[in-house]
Amino acid sequence: MSEHFVQKLFDHTLFQDNTIHGCGLLARSLIQAQLVSPFYTPVYATLVSVINRKFPEIGELILQRLIITFRHTYQRNDKTNSLSAIKFLSHLIDQNVLHDRILLQILILLLENKTNNSVQLAIKLINECEQQLSQPNPRELDLIFTTLRNLLHEASLAKHTQYIIEVLFAE
Known part of the structure; x- marks a missing residue:
């Protein structure tokens, strides 16, 4: 060599x-x-x-x-x-x-926990990319919205978090 x-x-x-x-x-x-x-x-x-x-x-x-x-x-x-x-x-x-499936998995993870922070993070994620998530995955996004609607009636969430959910649905 x-x-x-x-x-x-x-x-x-x-x-x-x-x-x-x-x-x-x-x-x-x-x-x-x-x-x-x-x-x-x-x-x-x-x-x-x-x-x-x-x-x-x-x-x-x-x-x-x-x-x-x-x-x-x-x-x-x-x-x-x-x-x-x-x-x-x-x-x-x-x-x-990034593929939208990963963000859907993150949303599911955030809504499994159902703490004030996790719900607020999930709403922020939805606000950031709702359109990109709704086009290819309308059924999955509907399930997430149903989960959020059900969370409105849970006493464990702070009023501020419930208000953020209401604002999301008002838009």
Whole structure:
């Protein structure tokens, strides 16, 4: 084996490792930037859309990490960061990066718990992407609305949460 071959092999292997590591850094940086600045969510979603078109594996990594971020913030009862993650996910549906089924699964998860925070998060998600969810999945969305209608009569929810549900139905 020549020194040139070994150097070329080493550089190629090192480059691959840096690419994999760089993808993780990119995913983490985008998610953290969006959590800190939710105002720029449409810009970040557009950027992820462009990245996803050129490098689908990086787009998938970003989606996986964003869903994991949502799950962690939701489990920690961190409403602010959960709202930011939901906003990012809904904008990724607008950009055709994320499939609407995932958001339906998140809605089902949120409404299984039936706490004030989970119901408010579900309503925020519906407000963000009701149109995108209603076109391909009208039956599933009707079931979710039925669940919310039934929640209006539960005494366990705060008045504010009940009011938010009423506003959703008034629109």
